[in-house]
Amino acid sequence: MKVEANSVRTRMCRLMMCACTALALGVCGAAQGQQPIAIGPYVQNVGSGNAIICWATLSGEVTIAPPAHRDTSFRDYQIHSVVLRGLKPGTTYTYSVPGDAGNTSLCSFTTCADEKHPFSFCVISDTQNRENQAHRLAIERMMADKPDMLFICGDLVADGRNIGDWEEFFRAEGDLLRGVPCYAVLGNHDRESPWYFRFFALPGNERYYSFDRGAAHFVVLDSPGRYMPEDNQSVTEADRERFERQKQQYWQEQMQWFKDDLSGHPDAKYIFVFLHYPIYCLKASRVESTNELRARFGTVFQDHRVTAVFSGHDHHYHREVAGGVHFVDGGVAGGKARPIDAPILPETVKHAAVESIARVEVGPDRAKVRVTDVAGNMVDEFELSPRPQSATRAQ
Ligand SMILES: [Fe+2]
Ligand SMILES: [Fe+2]
DSSP states (O other): OOTTTSOOSSOOOOOOOOOOSSEEEEOOOOOTTOOOEEEEEEEEOOOSSEEEEEEEEEEEEEEEEEEETTEEEEEEEEEEEEEEESOOTTOEEEEEOTTOOSOGGGOEEEOOOOTTSOEEEEEEOOOOSTTOHHHHHHHHHHHHTOOSEEEEOSOOSSOTTOHHHHHHHHHHHHHHHTTSOEEEOOOGGGTTOHHHHHHOOOSTTSSSEEEEETTEEEEEOOSSOOOOOTTOTTOOHHHHHHHHHHHHHHHHHHHHHHHHHHHTOTTOSEEEEEOSSOSSOOOGGGHHHHHHHHHHHTTHHHHTTOOEEEEOSSSSEEEEEETTEEEEEOOOOSSOOOOOOSOOOTTEEEEESSOEEEEEEEOSSOEEEEEEETTSOEEEEEEEOOOOHHHHHTO
């Protein structure tokens, strides 16, 4: 959803506000007689003075027989988004959207405060399977102690091209996303889906992007990259070669953007990076491809003193430390944590064949990371120090 260029698909309300605490915002986005809200509302892209409220209404439905896979009906949605500007930093706002039949008491968000104020974020990944009980348990756990932000490190859905998968994703996430902005990361199962770009209102090009919060800098990368449309039966060998060149070019452009972005934030106290594919691997069938990916990144994480890199894809928990950088791989794939079947690496600090949620509390002096399974049992716990400022300035 390209919000900055064309802020609202249906209508936009720009609200200039200077209130103090817990203001009530009546969002003027739904007209009398409009379709009821089918998905959302959910909050996106919360900054110190701005936020975006999104929701979807059903715009069409077709029922078929026999089923395609397991789906007998396909729906299209109109996505609505309203950009709120002029908000006050560090302030909790409630909001309402006419036609919302869900839990309206959960519709509140807090704008970012300055760097002296601590904040938190949670990281999950691979929520991809429908009827994913682990995903629902993870949401319940996060609802009990809401973070300020949620990152999902890819494979949000089983097949990004299926609207039924996105409907299930929002059914599971719904209550949490009313008040917690979700920063999505592209995974291989998300398939560069148009639904990904329609549902989410993310910074930049929404594939790879960055933003600041307090003294921390956040960077999201697109590790699967471009997908060739595989439904096209008339693809020739020349088409494949041309696409491979385009894919390589896309990767090079992204890497240059990543390095420039890191160089542009020498004073960030913390830098957190999120991508789908892990940098180290304990899954035998993926060790080779992971080694290739790590070689492509080289020492960029270490050179720029990145604080921590979060990933998913392997469906188990694995943390490594290399050159002072923490690499954390985890996720909730629906009761299907994969076994660890490759040799433990010299960089490995902790590993467990469990589904996991990472919660990071970012304070002025250190960041604390607590990793639990979806039942709340402790998996891992560690601290992250602020980046050495003199070293980063020397980059
Ligand atoms: Fe996955
Ligand atoms: Fe994956």
